[in-house]
Amino acid sequence: MFSLRPPHARGGRSIWQMETTGTGSVALARSTCAPTAVRARDRRLAPRWVRCRAAVSMPPPPSVRTVAIPFSDLKERGKDLSGKIEEGLGPNGLGIISISDVPDFPVLRKKLLLLAPRVASLSEDVKEELEDPDSRYNFGWSHGKEKLESGKLDTFKGSYYANPILDVPTIDDELVSRYPSYCRPNIWPSDHLPELETAFKALGKLMLEVGLMLARHCDLYVMRQGVGSYDGESLEQTIARSRCHKGRLLYYFPRQFSKQKEGDSVSSWCGWHTDHGSLTGLTCGLFMRNSIEIPCPDSAAGLYIKTRDNRVVKVTFEEDELAYQIGETTEILSRGRLCATPHCVQAPSSENASNVERSTFAMFMQPDWNQTLKFPSEIPYHQELIPPNGAITFGEYSEKLVNKYYEGKT
Numbered sequence: 001m002f003s004l005r006p007p008h009a010r011g012g013r014s015i016w017q018m019e020t021t022g023t024g025s026v027a028l029a030r031s032t033c034a035p036t037a038v039r040a041r042d043r044r045l046a047p048r049w050v051r052c053r054a055a056v057s058m059p060p061p062p063s064v065r066t067v068a069i070p071f072s073d074l075k076e077r078g079k080d081l082s083g084k085i086e087e088g089l090g091p092n093g094l095g096i097i098s099i100s101d102v103p104d105f106p107v108l109r110k111k112l113l114l115l116a117p118r119v120a121s122l123s124e125d126v127k128e129e130l131e132d133p134d135s136r137y138n139f140g141w142s143h144g145k146e147k148l149e150s151g152k153l154d155t156f157k158g159s160y161y162a163n164p165i166l167d168v169p170t171i172d173d174e175l176v177s178r179y180p181s182y183c184r185p186n187i188w189p190s191d192h193l194p195e196l197e198t199a200f201k202a203l204g205k206l207m208l209e210v211g212l213m214l215a216r217h218c219d220l221y222v223m224r225q226g227v228g229s230y231d232g233e234s235l236e237q238t239i240a241r242s243r244c245h246k247g248r249l250l251y252y253f254p255r256q257f258s259k260q261k262e263g264d265s266v267s268s269w270c271g272w273h274t275d276h277g278s279l280t281g282l283t284c285g286l287f288m289r290n291s292i293e294i295p296c297p298d299s300a301a302g303l304y305i306k307t308r309d310n311r312v313v314k315v316t317f318e319e320d321e322l323a324y325q326i327g328e329t330t331e332i333l334s335r336g337r338l339c340a341t342p343h344c345v346q347a348p349s350s351e352n353a354s355n356v357e358r359s360t361f362a363m364f365m366q367p368d369w370n371q372t373l374k375f376p377s378e379i380p381y382h383q384e385l386i387p388p389n390g391a392i393t394f395g396e397y398s399e400k401l402v403n404k405y406y407e408g409k410t
Ligand SMILES: O=C(O)CCC(=O)C(=O)O
Pocket: 021, 024, 025, 248, 250, 270, 275, 282, 285, 303, 343, 345, 360, 362
């Protein structure tokens, strides 16, 4: 059954340190905000039984609905949404919020997500041509290159990475070799799946536009809290001027569990990690069998989040809602006013899972490689990577992070 133990209790290794995913979501050890006894949002966490596989045993984790903001409110720059921002993304929030009624979103989502199994089923030769080892597989097709909690390579999901805003972020060769995971050009399967490029760019651009609107409201919330030098590094400006945004089309292969125990892991499809950038847009996962959409076959399958007081909860939002999560960089720069959240994805259980696939799209919005971040003196993560004066460009910071997790270098 599900483990309600804190992650560090598993197998003697912190599971949050394990997964090294592609751009935007290097999985990192983190200390969460200090646990507190009972918080306002806990009232929303009233347990709802989502699955019971065995007659005896521990209850499954509760399922929690995201705080939702209607698009018509979000697009008003001056509207006071600080209550909802605080409830969803503040120090006691789940670190995820959803936006409802975004025009065109449901159609663009479906168009792109239905292409994920088609990418995954291109021939091995074609997929190899679509790989980009020089960017550490941060552009084009990536499968089995990332490390999982177990330390094994992740073969459960495949990703297609591209910058939906800029095909060629820079032509400066020095920058391309210094920051390959952001500066290399996009790769598109123009001969084999030409519709991918249009669908990927359309959804990515929409998620950036809506993300910018949300960023504005996050800034208003943080400024109301009186955070000193935040102004010059506002989330909205940071995202608006960046050339580093990265979309990731994810395809989760059907999982066949050899032992029931293995299938019970809450992170059986995607390991625990915290996105390291500024803001991540996320679509609701689309379940399929043989590339045809089906309803989610197991209510326990999907996205899970670790709460600030060390509980694991399943998080739900509607398929026509667009969700956003805070990344570590924003948590640090907002001095903890906006909090990042560890998350993972659970596959359906064996009995329900035969041939079930899932696709989704994440849009990682992060500072430009040349933006200097001014870190406060006390930060919850990666203190050892920050120079004594606290100033480092996002490009250098990301390279150090990638080295830390891929090669153990700092
Ligand atoms: O599949 C999902 O819903 C989440 C994916 C994710 O967390 C990531 O790509 O960073």
